[in-house]
Amino acid sequence: MAGIDRDTPIPSEIKLHKKSRRLELIYGEAQRYSLDFEFLRVYTPSAEARGHGAGQETLQTGKRNVDVDAIEPVGTYALRLIFSDGHDSGLYSWDLLYNLGKHHDELWQEYLKQIETQGLSRDIDTSSRPAAGSCGHHH
Template identity: 65%
Template sequence: MAGLDRASAEATPTEITLHQQSHRLEITFDNGECFSLPFEFLRVWTPSAEARGHSPGQETLQTGKRAVTVLRIEPVGHYAIRPVFSDGHASGIYSWDLLYKLGKHHDELWQTYLAQLTAAGASRDAT
């Protein structure tokens, strides 16, 4: 996820809604854009150090997350949220810029993730 889109640096959420039945987080930004992000997608693209590592090449592929849900979201200052996931993961801090970027590049990022799973012989389903 190289380089932020110019608009993302300026966009601030005006509404964040958890949709438990459809397993999606809906986020509307003050620039009028709205994204509906699946919980699984948010979980596998967590910005936490345990998944991303501390430098390039230290990433850990997130597997078995198809059924994960978001139990709640916690505000982090005026710049981010911390989702608490049903698999116990709660260390990812999702800044407004990151959430905007995840929404804007959802399709590309999802295809990258699926290709990584295939290459690793891994599954979206828990074992």
């Protein structure tokens, strides 16, 4: 089955913390990862964000306040996260979630570096469909 091998750790528990905007993955006694929604949204595995190969990724911007409205299991190998900005095409396989947890710090630094290098913002969404005449305050 795609996206999983025998050695991929599967969380024994998954908790959605809406107030702190975090998804908590618990692996047995010893390991737990707490991934914030912005991080998960930015690293969505969806094809539209990832493009069709290295270097074709669309850098996701303006996701600082994104929420996860729901989580749906996909078979036994992935989770679909339904985000408040309408994004729901990313399937987060167990190995992806584990790697996001494990490499969180360097991935996050990498993202912040890209945002800075490209002069983009975590508060202004330039990666989704632009709303005509909006000044970025769409609530």
